[in-house]
Amino acid sequence: MWEKIANVDRRVIYALMILVIALALLNPIGMAIVPSQATIDAYNYIEAMPNGSIVWLGMEFSSGGVTELIPAAQAIIRQGFKKDFKFVCAGMWQQAGDMAEMAFSIVEKEFPDKQYGVDWVNIGYKPGGEVLLPALINDVNEAAKGIDHRQNQLSSLPLMSQFKTIKDADLIIIFCTGTPGEQQYIKHVTGPLNIPLIESAISVSVPGIMPFVQSGQIKALIAGMKGAAEYEALVGVPGPAMAGMDAQSFSHGLILLFMILGNIGYYATRNKKG
Amino acid sequence: MKKEVPLAICFIVALIYIVSNYFTGVEFLATMKDLLDKWYLSVDAIVVAIGMVNLAQIHGRRVANKREGWLFSLWLMLCMFGMFFVSIFWFKGTTHVGWNFMYKMIISPMNATVYSTLVFYIGSAAYRSFRIRSMEAGILLVVAFIMMLGRVPLGAMLLGGNQAFATAADWLLRVPNSAGMRGIQIGAALGGIATALRIMLGIERGYLGGTGE
Numbered sequence: 001m002w003e004k005i006a007n008v009d010r011r012v013i014y015a016l017m018i019l020v021i022a023l024a025l026l027n028p029i030g031m032a033i034v035p036s037q038a039t040i041d042a043y044n045y046i047e048a049m050p051n052g053s054i055v056w057l058g059m060e061f062s063s064g065g066v067t068e069l070i071p072a073a074q075a076i077i078r079q080g081f082k083k084d085f086k087f088v089c090a091g092m093w094q095q096a097g098d099m100a101e102m103a104f105s106i107v108e109k110e111f112p113d114k115q116y117g118v119d120w121v122n123i124g125y126k127p128g129g130e131v132l133l134p135a136l137i138n139d140v141n142e143a144a145k146g147i148d149h150r151q152n153q154l155s156s157l158p159l160m161s162q163f164k165t166i167k168d169a170d171l172i173i174i175f176c177t178g179t180p181g182e183q184q185y186i187k188h189v190t191g192p193l194n195i196p197l198i199e200s201a202i203s204v205s206v207p208g209i210m211p212f213v214q215s216g217q218i219k220a221l222i223a224g225m226k227g228a229a230e231y232e233a234l235v236g237v238p239g240p241a242m243a244g245m246d247a248q249s250f251s252h253g254l255i256l257l258f259m260i261l262g263n264i265g266y267y268a269t270r271n272k273k274g
Numbered sequence: 275m276k277k278e279v280p281l282a283i284c285f286i287v288a289l290i291y292i293v294s295n296y297f298t299g300v301e302f303l304a305t306m307k308d309l310l311d312k313w314y315l316s317v318d319a320i321v322v323a324i325g326m327v328n329l330a331q332i333h334g335r336r337v338a339n340k341r342e343g344w345l346f347s348l349w350l351m352l353c354m355f356g357m358f359f360v361s362i363f364w365f366k367g368t369t370h371v372g373w374n375f376m377y378k379m380i381i382s383p384m385n386a387t388v389y390s391t392l393v394f395y396i397g398s399a400a401y402r403s404f405r406i407r408s409m410e411a412g413i414l415l416v417v418a419f420i421m422m423l424g425r426v427p428l429g430a431m432l433l434g435g436n437q438a439f440a441t442a443a444d445w446l447l448r449v450p451n452s453a454g455m456r457g458i459q460i461g462a463a464l465g466g467i468a469t470a471l472r473i474m475l476g477i478e479r480g481y482l483g484g485t486g487e
Contacts, residue, residue, distance in 0.1 A: 017397050032435070062382070066386060067390075211455050249431075255400050
């Protein structure tokens with residue numbers, strides 16, 4: 001029996017994982033979300049920005065990061081629209097434009113007075129990787145080749161008359177799953193221009209980002225789906241991240257259970273062999 | 275001259291780029307940096323084409339010789355060239371409904387699927403690898419326990435609402451992790467600088483082709 005516990009077939013683990021995640025998503029028990037200090041710091045920083053600030057949203061991720069990053073983006077946009085923020089979105093990742101549309105698609109309906117081109121603009125993906133960032137410092141219109149994600153002329157959008165270069169941003173918030181990401185923004189934009197930077201990142205990236213948070217180069221970090229769920233709680237509008245925390249909790253619980261069983265099986269069989 | 279000219283170009287261009295990053299406000303350097311950034315964009319686009327040729331050579335040979343997994347290579351080439359030719363000659367841009375379908379309905383969900391499957395691999399790998407075979411492995415297991423419980427509400431639920439796991443996970447991230455990560459990042463940066471200097475000074479010549487002799 002101990003042999004079996006020490007060597008459970010991986011397909012059993014996969015099947016149980018699917019079952020646990022599906023059950024938690026279909027029947028959420030609504031575990032209490034207590035915001036961490038890091039998320040509170042991000043919320044307070046944005047809340048302290050003057051009404052009407054222009055905020056750059058760097059959508060530096062693709063569909064793989066949707067589950068963890070879109071909820072944070074939606075919660076921030078909600079908070080920002082309440083404070084009459086203007087948002088300009090773009091990204092170095094190919095799906096940046098689609099991700100911005102996805103983030104705004106739901107929130108836009110909650111704020112019918114907010115208009116595309118006046119309150120937010122989606123420049124979308126522009127090629128070049130990190131070289132795009134210095135180009136945005138010189139001239140956003142030129143760097144974006146004059147058109148946004150929806151194929152509008154940027155010069156025809158009222159918001160862009162106030163936003164000529166990325167220097168016009170009062171705050172930069174980026175949503176990242178990897179490279180290019182925060183290091184490129186710190187190197188080219190937020191470091192030299194002294195513009196505050198807030199980041200929402202997927203959980204696996206968090207350990208690598210912590211030194212930048214400690215050094216103050218990133219003012220606050222919304223870490224993974226947990227951070228997004230905490231942000232939703234702070235903004236007061238429950239969303240997909242809060243709904244997903246039960247599934248994440250139970251999947252972690254299952255992995256921990258298997259780790260314990262694996263060790264019990266390992267020690268039992270090891271003593272037997274000895 | 276075949277080697278001296280490219281090495282000289284590499285040295286001069288690298289020098290201009292480095293100096294322009296450290297001495298801002300000089301008109302000539304700023305103009306040169308902008309120009310080099312634009313060239314980089316062109317080179318970046320050409321690299322994609324080179325990548326396609328390289329992939330076609332490798333996988334084309336595998337298909338021609340019917341080596342193990344040749345069907346996957348054939349599928350890769352069909353998808354790569356299919357999307358390439360259809361995008362250029364039929365869709366003629368990223369606004370076409372067909373291009374949007376291919377990108378949003380095929381590539382995008384596949385991207386999300388690949389990422390989602392990680393949870394299964396991580397679960398299985400954690401079960402197999404977190405065995406207390408030594409003291410170091412034991413420490414790793416304890417840290418994994420704290421992190422996994424501290425990063426989800428389950429940890430607080432098990433302790434009746436106490437945030438001890440979350441606090442401990444936060445400390446682990448901020449203190450030992452940051453110290454380790456900073457060391458790795460500084461090391462990697464120094465390694466990057468050393469490699470860049472070797473290329474700039476012509477010690478490392480692999481990019482010219484040949485063995486650098």
